[in-house]
Amino acid sequence: MTLPNTRGIRRTLGLLLPLAAALSASAQGGVEVSGELRRWHPVTITFDGPSTSEDAPTNPFLDYRLNVTVTAPSGARHVVPGYFAADGDAGNTSATSGNAWRAHFTPSETGSHTFVASFRTGAGVAVSLAAGAGSPTGFDGTAGSFTVAETNKAAPDFRGRGVLRYVGEHYLRFDDGSYFVKGGAGSPENFLGYYEFDGTEDHGGDNGDLPSDGLHHYDPHLGDWRSGDPTWQGGKGKRIIGAVNYLASEGVDSQYFLTLTVGGDGRDVYPFTAYDTSCDGDACRRYDVSKLAQWDVVFRHMQAKGILLHVVTQETENDHLLDDGDLGTARKLYYRELVARFGYHPALVWNLGEETSNTVSQLEDFAEYIRALDPYDHPIVVHTFPDELEDYYEPLLGHPAFMGASIQLDAFYDGYDKPEEWVRRSADAGRPWIVTTDESGGASVGCTPDGTGNNHVRCRNEVLWANLFAGGAGVEWYFGYGNPHGDLDLEDFRSRDRLWDYTRYAVGFVEEHLPFTVMHTVDAVDLGADDETFLFVEDATDGGWARAAAYIADGTDSFDIPPGTYELRWFDPRNGGGLQVGETSTLEGGSDVSLGGPPNSPSEDWVALLTRTDTSDEPNIDASPSPLDFGAVVLGEQATRALRLRNTGSQPLTVTDIDLTGNAAFSLVAPPATPFTLGPGQERSLNVRFAPTALGSHAAALAVDSNDPDTPTLTVPVSGTGVEEGGDVAVVGFTLVDADSDEDLGPLVDGATLDLSVLPPHLNVRANTIPGEVGSVHFTLNGENYALENDAPYALAGDTDGDYHAWSLDLGEHVLTATPYGEPGGGGEAGVPLSVGFSIVLATPTEPPTHSTGPALYPISPNPARGDATLTFDLPEASPVRVSLFNALGAQVAVLVDALMPPGRHTLTLPLGRLASGLYVCRLAAGEEVRVEKVLVVR
Secondary structure, three states, X not given: OXXXXXXXXXXXXXXXXXXXXXXXXXXXXXXXXXXXXXXXXOEEEEEEEEEEEOOOOOOOOXXXXXXXXXXXXXXXXXXEEOEEOOXXXXXXXXXXXXXXXXXXXXXXXXXXXXXXXXXXXXXXXXXXXXOXXXXXXXXXXXXXXXXXXXXXXXXXXXXXXXXXXXXXXXXXXXXXXXXXXXXXXXXXXXXXXXXXXXXXXXOOOOOOOOOOOOOEOOXXXXXXXXXXXXXXXXXXXXXXXXXXXXXXHOOOOEEEEEXXXXXXXXXXXXXXXXXXXXXXXXXXXXXXXXXXXXXXXXXXXXXXXXXXXXXXXXXXXXXXXXXXXXXXXXXXXXXXXXXXXXXXXXXXXXXXXXXXXXXXHHHHHHHHHHHHHOOOXXXXXXXXXXHHHHHHHHHHOXXXXXXXXXXXXXXXXXXXXXXXXXXXXXHHOOOOOEEEEEEOOOXXXXXXXXXXXXXXXXXXXXXXXXXXXXXXXXXXXXXXXOOOOOOOOOOOHHHHXXXXXXXXXXXXXXXXXXXXXHOEEEOHHHHOOOOOEEEEEEEOOOOOEEEEEEEEOOOOOEXXXXXXXXXXXXXXXXXXXXXXXXXXXXXXXXXXEEOOOOOOOOOOOEEEEEEEOOOOOXXXXXXXXXXXXXXXXXXXXXXXXXXXXXXXXOOOEEEXXXXXXXXXXXXXEOOOOOOEEEOOOOEEEEEEEEOOOOOEEEEEEEEEEEOOOOOOEEEEEEEEXXXXXXXXXXXXXXXXXXXXXXXXXXXXXXXXXXXXXXXXXXXXXXEEEEOOOOXXXXXXXXXXXXXXXXXXOEEOOOXXXXXXXXXXXXXXXXXXXXXXXXXXXXXXXXXXXXXXXXXXXXXXXXXXXXOOOOOEEOOOEOOOEOOOEEEEEEEOOOEEEXXXXXXXXXXXXXXXXXXXXXXXXXXXXXXXXXXXXXXXXXXXXXXXXXXXXXXXXXX
16 A cells, blocks of 8 residues: 655664764755764665656656765765655655655765765666766755764674675675675575565466465564564564574575566566566556665665675566667666665675576676666676576676676586686686576475485585585575475575585685685596595695695595695584594695595595695784774774784794783773684684773774794784764874875874885875864874864865875974864864874885896886786796785785795786775885885775
């Protein structure tokens, strides 16, 4: 039933911090910013615009276009598509009309953001990518700002990890630097065919064992809903939210679902106001606002629970429904609505279609259009029939808009060979793909329910571990249409409870015990192993193995192992748990080496983990991010950040002690017991909490003791600022700025050393404030008055409309203090000041030798870089090589190579795409010689 327009006063979704500045309002209406205003949390910007309805003569979806350009503190600009939101609360009211126009933005930076709306009208304007299409109308030009604080979430909540991105590797990576391995649910494909979503009806689909209305009810999961979980319309949605809770409790981290099943198998999922198999006229150009808002309630909960949205935009039966399969008006509008309403979610993959029958050219058009719309560049993949992988994937290799393959297997065959092939071929093409197995077991069978006669052993042996050790990025489980709780009629996810256990064990092993991002598959058969043994290897600097994991279907095997001494441990893929000792704990490499027997059940499958112990290399501890800065946190609240400790060396790293000292506002959350050991390439997260009880800046130090011979105690500065909600203004941080390019170089933190030999020649420092309504900022340097700034940006050496002036720097020790005031000229009450102590030095750079036998380091390209860049160097002879990346303040942010390398030319990818704007220094150490190159990262 359609309810009248009850817009009234929109509800603010937990506004925890005051707005950064007074929001402007055009004559046509106001604007509201809502959300928690934290990093990686959605910020919702809602405008009062023209009143209209889903069925208005001027189509509000097609003939209006809202784009909101958000500018982050670094200067990065994001064009965020918006949408018609009816009364602004349609998920609860079922309203079809109203004057709310909305955009969602997920910030990746803290600090003050500004935005401006582009709102235009004209026939078909929504699907045009041209900025000047149509004519300005309504609230066009309305601007405002908001301030983003640090996230207060932690994994598995994706709001504590950031946007999941393609970074040119075989695994997706979150903004916090952690990687994603998929262990997900591939059924039911019509997950959204749920009876409590508005306007959702079955239209003759294959209902199987579903209730009489032909829709999912998920009754078995009603008891999994918990008090405080979301619902809509007075309690609807508890069953589907309960299903999400259950999956999350089992470690399931992704869900595959179709957003369009018109004319397909289920015929119960469609975003339109009407179900129409012809899509004539406006039939597929009018969207059900309340239904889509209710979908998004579920999507938000999935993200909070750590479940990726695998958005499959069509199926083979309907992939020519829109525009006869071409990229026409209806399809463009469909993609725009999906991106505008759901693209802000941090962990999301766009799948162009299940068992696609579109042409390669059409798929390229689809991908390029989505890429142009999506401000977050979420990964784009496509799913094919098992006998058409070559037809589709081969011509798409290297295409800049494609990031991966969503593989379907023919029954259980090729569970290792197919992922391995496309991992290898995509790397050879210069654009490594994310390769996942998303359907296996055949159309009617899939992975069967728990109980007698299930096929879980085959699913585990031939699909799950096969994909992971082929270099794949994980699996989703398809349930077939010939089983209870199958692909279209699943009501109880507990029907595969044991399958979720096996999946959780496998993903957990890979993430906990393997440096999987630097490992590669080796054909075990070529080394004399059984054809059911899969081998995943990390290379050692001497050309052998540093670490190897072997999945063995029958418990034991023998094969050729490179020379060396190895520690042998076993992992049970059937029951999980820790590593175990079998018949032998140590092996010597050589020809046809027997692994001996596992700890028990020798006829069952096991994973053998071999770790090299006889190399002369050393462990190396790395911490990221360092320093750890929480930004502003409101008194009485708390924020939790993850600090990742990683062993970038080639020997085990033993952490013997962790100590956080200096300020009681900081604490470790469930710190791990020490000592613990990280193998080469392994990492572990430490959760640090900031709960300020006093205004102003806070600082502490996190000391990590280990057996790293070069850094026996690694110290990470920890900082944050306590602020009052709606209270005094505060300076919450300083940023070092290149005064020539006006680009941010990075935070200026207490204890920093500024080395002028690696910094740009002209610098400035900006004081960052919260909230934005600051009248002036007074700077003192070394206790003496230095400057008074009345307009943002508040720069130590001043600026002219954002063009930073150069600061005259003196070598030595300095203390900088900035105090905000509510009025210009230092008038009004003083806010919360911030002070930092730092040093300015001029180090004597190492001059590269001029003799012809030394290494040659070529300029980084591109430079400046907006994403990853390329580093090339020549080695005249085999040398131990270490390539490191440092930020402008001298902190190491990455070790790219630490290995013995042969002579010749070498090319590396610099992972700049995840770094903040600023100047970075790349250091090449080859033997006794050092070379450096600088690169500027801009956003």
